[in-house]
Amino acid sequence: MSINDEKDQLIDDFIHLRLTKSAHEAFEREMRNDSELAEIVLINQNLIQILGENNIQLDRSNAFPKSSIIEAKKVLASDYVSNMRNVLSEANTSYQSKSEKKSIPLFRYLSIAASIAIILVAFSLFPSDRDSSELYADYKNELLPVSFVERSENSEIAEKVEALFKNKKHQQVLNLINENQDMIAEYPNILIFQGLSYRELNQNQLALDAFNKFEEISPLDAYTAYWHKGLVFLKLDKNAEAKEAFSKLVENANYPGYQEAKEILKNLK
Amino acid sequence: MNKKDNLLLEGLVNGNKSQIQIIYTNLFPKVKQFVMRNNGNLEDAEDIFQKSLLQLISRIKLRGIPEIQSLEAYIFTINKNLWRRELNKKERVTNVSINEQYNESGQNADDNHKIKRFMGSSLEEEALELLEQERWDTYQNCFIKLSENCQKILMYFFSKKPYSSFLSEFGYTSETVARQRVFKCKGKLIQAIKSHKNFKKLLEI
Numbered sequence: 001m002s003i004n005d006e007k008d009q010l011i012d013d014f015i016h017l018r019l020t021k022s023a024h025e026a027f028e029r030e031m032r033n034d035s036e037l038a039e040i041v042l043i044n045q046n047l048i049q050i051l052g053e054n055n056i057q058l059d060r061s062n063a064f065p066k067s068s069i070i071e072a073k074k075v076l077a078s079d080y081v082s083n084m085r086n087v088l089s090e091a092n093t094s095y096q097s098k099s100e101k102k103s104i105p106l107f108r109y110l111s112i113a114a115s116i117a118i119i120l121v122a123f124s125l126f127p128s129d130r131d132s133s134e135l136y137a138d139y140k141n142e143l144l145p146v147s148f149v150e151r152s153e154n155s156e157i158a159e160k161v162e163a164l165f166k167n168k169k170h171q172q173v174l175n176l177i178n179e180n181q182d183m184i185a186e187y188p189n190i191l192i193f194q195g196l197s198y199r200e201l202n203q204n205q206l207a208l209d210a211f212n213k214f215e216e217i218s219p220l221d222a223y224t225a226y227w228h229k230g231l232v233f234l235k236l237d238k239n240a241e242a243k244e245a246f247s248k249l250v251e252n253a254n255y256p257g258y259q260e261a262k263e264i265l266k267n268l269k
Numbered sequence: 270m271n272k273k274d275n276l277l278l279e280g281l282v283n284g285n286k287s288q289i290q291i292i293y294t295n296l297f298p299k300v301k302q303f304v305m306r307n308n309g310n311l312e313d314a315e316d317i318f319q320k321s322l323l324q325l326i327s328r329i330k331l332r333g334i335p336e337i338q339s340l341e342a343y344i345f346t347i348n349k350n351l352w353r354r355e356l357n358k359k360e361r362v363t364n365v366s367i368n369e370q371y372n373e374s375g376q377n378a379d380d381n382h383k384i385k386r387f388m389g390s391s392l393e394e395e396a397l398e399l400l401e402q403e404r405w406d407t408y409q410n411c412f413i414k415l416s417e418n419c420q421k422i423l424m425y426f427f428s429k430k431p432y433s434s435f436l437s438e439f440g441y442t443s444e445t446v447a448r449q450r451v452f453k454c455k456g457k458l459i460q461a462i463k464s465h466k467n468f469k470k471l472l473e474i
Contacts, residue, residue, distance in 0.1 A: 052427035
């Protein structure tokens with residue numbers, strides 16, 4: 001059965017209850033005799049739910065094949081999933097208790113903040129063990145962004161960015177990214193290449209802006225931003241800010257760059 | 270997905286505590302904010318977040334890793350869908366009978382309460398939630414493969430904009446032209462959905 005423009009309108013009117021009672025009933029009868037039409041009506045209802053984020057009520061128990069429901073229930077009732085329920089419950093308890101500990105009273109927070117400020121000022125007044133520019137030179141090529149090659153579709157421009165970056169064509173990297181801003185949502189890593197290119201061209205504030213944006217839109221990978229921000233601050237000889245950035249990295253031993261950040265912090269003391 | 274997402278996902282599936290904590294640290298605050306801004310409280314956010322991770326784990330066990338671009342965005346979407354569904358329930362389920370297998374002996378009352386709240390859905394309900402998310406993914410994946418123009422037209426259409434507004438937005442000469450464009454794009458999308466390998470598993474007539 002092919003659906004024409006008119007039928008499509010009728011489906012829309014049926015779903016949105018715009019038909020008269022008799023027309024609605026006639027359409028229901030037609031659906032009972034025409035499974036393909038019924039299928040298209042259901043797809044339309046689903047599309048309204050999914051793309052329109054509307055709450056058209058479906059009889060959910062009939063919306064999926066029984067075999068799929070049984071298959072899913074079997075997995076959900078498996079020993080493995082049962083065990084994972086407990087693992088996740090424990091993970092939640094552990095995370096929430098750590099969060100509670102972090103919620104300290106305001107006066108304590110202020111006194112700790114004041115102490116940190118004093119320490120940071122003190123560190124910036126006294127010379128570091130190692131010059132920040134030395135540290136920058138040692139680490140600037142560590143933890144470069146993950147390659148795009150492994151990514152799937154639409155990666156042509158992203159791969160081109162990566163290739164240009166490897167060939168140190170920094171201005172071309174920036175031009176290409178600026179022409180393709182919409183790629184950022186799909187490939188947030190592009191912001192790292194942008195930041196690094198700005199850094200290489202000595203446009204350090206723009207580099208920091210790019211890393212901040214990356215941190216904002218890709219919080220799971222925020223540690224990458226901490227690392228690169230830390231390096232820019234080292235380059236600018238802003239040790240207090242560099243310490244702040246690297247300190248965030250050493251909060252979690254699983255973060256890539258954890259060990260390197262620890263070494264840098266040790267040298268900056 | 271990038272390498273880091275893959276590592277986190279692997280850690281999640283294998284029950285690696287430190288990787289799960291990274292997921293919590295990076296994502297839970299965002300989900301909490303979303304739930305609390307939408308008539309929920311902290312406990313709701315905890316429940317939904319755990320449910321979303323469990324759903325993802327079960328889904329991978331059922332059909333392998335779903336087609337996703339970013340783990341963070343994907344988990345957030347599952348949370349949004351679960352919370353939307355929760356809000357749609359006329360009566361919030363707070364004290365349903367729990368399948369015996371969930372009851373672990375030796376846990377204290379508080380832990381048990383938390384597990385019960387978290388496991389408040391029946392297996393049937395959880396299965397439907399999982400399949401609904403799978404359908405959501407399938408439809409979305411077909412949608413993003415349409416031309417940019419078709420995507421824009423359909424988003425406009427499904428957000429219930431009147432056909433008259435298509436004229437200024439898309440430069441069409443009449444509402445008939447707008448209707449035809451919507452019809453054409455919708456047809457392409459429906460065709461793509463029907464050809465998808467998961468379609469038969471996700472629609473029952």
